[in-house]
Amino acid sequence: MRSTMEPTGRPRVVMLVDNTVDGDSRVQKAARAMADYGWDVHLIGRSTTPAPEEYALGAATVHRLPLEAVPARKSLLDRAMRLRFPLMYKNNGLADVVQRDVGISKTEEVQRSFAPGARARGVLPRPMRDLAGKVRRRFLQTRVRQTRAGFRWRGRRTHGRLQTFDAAMWKALAGNGAWRRLDPTPLRYDVTYGPLIEALRPALVHAHDYRMIGVGARAVARARSRGERVRLLYDAHEFVPGITNPAGSRWLASQTLYEREYFKCADAVVTVSEPLADLLVAEHGLAERPAVVLNTPPRTPSAAPAPGVRAACGLPAETPLAVYCGGAAEPRGLHTLVGTLALLPDLHVALVINTLDSPYVQGLVATAEAAGAADRLHLMGYVPYAELPAFLASADVGVHPLRRGPVNHEVALSTKFFEFLQARIPVVVSDVRAMSEAVADMGIGESFASEDTADLARALTAVLVAPETYRKPYTDPDLLDRYTWEAQAEHYETLYHRLLD
Structure with a gap:
């Protein structure tokens, strides 16, 4: 072999x-x-x-x-933290271990007092051992408290002036090479x-x-x-x-x-x-x-409506279903999408996401429960990328509620946008620049004001009322072929030959 x-x-x-x-x-x-x-x-x-x-x-x-x-590089903020909290441990994990040791030591003292038959004999009399244990525990607990306080203090200053000065100082000293110190x-x-x-x-x-x-x-x-x-x-x-x-x-x-x-x-x-x-x-x-090279999905032979996300949710064909696929984090704006469950009483929302039990996802579940819509929020794990467009195709609309503002949000044409496109379903996106313009140019969906739940509900209603209007562009085979991975990979092939021939 x-x-x-x-x-x-x-x-x-x-x-x-x-x-x-x-x-x-x-x-x-x-x-x-x-x-x-x-x-x-x-x-x-x-x-x-x-x-x-x-x-x-x-x-x-x-x-x-x-x-x-x-070797790690300590920042000025790290050094300031150690000066302010000189007894702290190097990380919270070690502080957790020490805290458990304190508990064990306290148990030993209780044993000596109330379980005389289990006492361990030692050189020092019991009162002296108890006193030494108390002093030791108090010192260790001081170190644990300093560790907790130190990392809280540092966390509040992550974006502060000391960090900015640190970066500026090394940039002045080392130019672009300052990253080696930072x-x-x-x-x-x-x-x-x-x-x-x-x-x-x-x-x-x-x-x-x-x-x-x-x-x-x-x-x-x-x-x-x-x-x-x-x-x-x-x-x-x-x-x-x-x-x-x-x-x-x-x-x-x-x-x-x-x-x-x-x-x-x-x-x-x-x-x-x-x-x-x-x-x-x-x-x-x-x-x-x-x-x-756009991050488009592989060509799919069809976008058959079932089995797929609708079947995974256990919903009949006539039930309105909006779907999101991708990472579950606050900048993705999923809270805005889940918020529409309170405004659209017939709508179901499926989230095909990377984690099902993070604090953010738990907050989404709590929002749905507060709206009396827990049974209309469906959470499921990732689907292999080659299968995803066909899996999404049974939904009524694909939603990407990305938050406006960050530059990378404004210029993104995300993978999920093209996965919705290859699934041949209408698309609703927030008013981030690149994706909202693409949706309008192609005529495949609507956009809404970022983090505006009422406006997202409006956009979803427009798509659900007249879905064929937004599905019509998919009848053009050139549109679908242009946005396949097979078509995009040709650009890599051209570049490779240009560099090596």
Whole structure:
């Protein structure tokens, strides 16, 4: 049996991603498609187990590696926290262990007082041991309290002036290279993935998303230093300066500087939407506009109405059913969709989501219960991406209530938008720019004011009253063919040949 590391006679492509591959439909589709085109594709991702993993994904090979550690970098905020709370433990997990130890110590003291037959003899008299135990417990509890207070204090200042100053100081000292001091996480991927990339000796490194651009650029530089001819393709999945993250301004500054340092190392850039391509040109002063590969689903032979989400909900054909698929988090605006259950008494809502028991999802359930509509909210787990359009097709409308404001929301043409399209169901989206414009241009649905439950109810009513108006554009086969993964993957194939021929 041939080793996956041996040359195959075909040009070898190494794709890089910073996740576990599972759940990343774009990366999976890219690896499968380019392997089907005849490239020798190896996809490297992160493992959640201590041992490396390898498996086939279609004709591609997936390698998952456990991340190596690199020295952590303390921020000014971390140092200020330790000065203010000098007795705190390094994390809350350790404080939990110590708190349990305090409880054990207290139990031992109670035993000595009230279970004399079980007393353990010692050198010190019992009163002295009890006193020493009390002193020790009081000290440990002080440390536990400082730990809790310290991390609360830090959490309130994640987006504060000290973090901003910290980032500005390192940027002034080290320029784009300041990310090494602010957040060296990319170096973990570099030391983990680098040896395997070198062993695979690719002709092309395809770096997916911003965290991989530096890993790919450094691997390509090392290969070129050995006299190898290697190209780098950067697949920009989002606009990094526009990322919203609870880690704060220091973290965001680090990611932005990191991408900026390596951006122009790429021999070509591809991205996920036309508006994002425009932003990348403006942000990085690109002479050549990035190619666009939309994150569309694979071609489906039909959008048969059953079995599917309607059957999973146990609903008859005449019951109005709205569906959402994707991540369940507050920025996705699912609370706005669930809120319409109180305004539309016949409507059922199905959420095909990544988690069924998070605090946010529990809040959605509570909202439905408060409206007396718990039986009209249906929660279910993810469906494989290749099956999803057919699964969604029995719904009356697909809804994406994404919150307005963040740049990446405004420029997104999300996967679920195209999954609704391939399911041939009407689409209702919030008034984020790219998707609301696409819905209006195609004539396949309505948009509503973000986080306005009443306006979403209006848009849903318009679609449910006249569904054929919004389904009519799907009778044009060119519309559906243009937005399939098979059509989009041709852009990758063109880019690969341009870089390597």
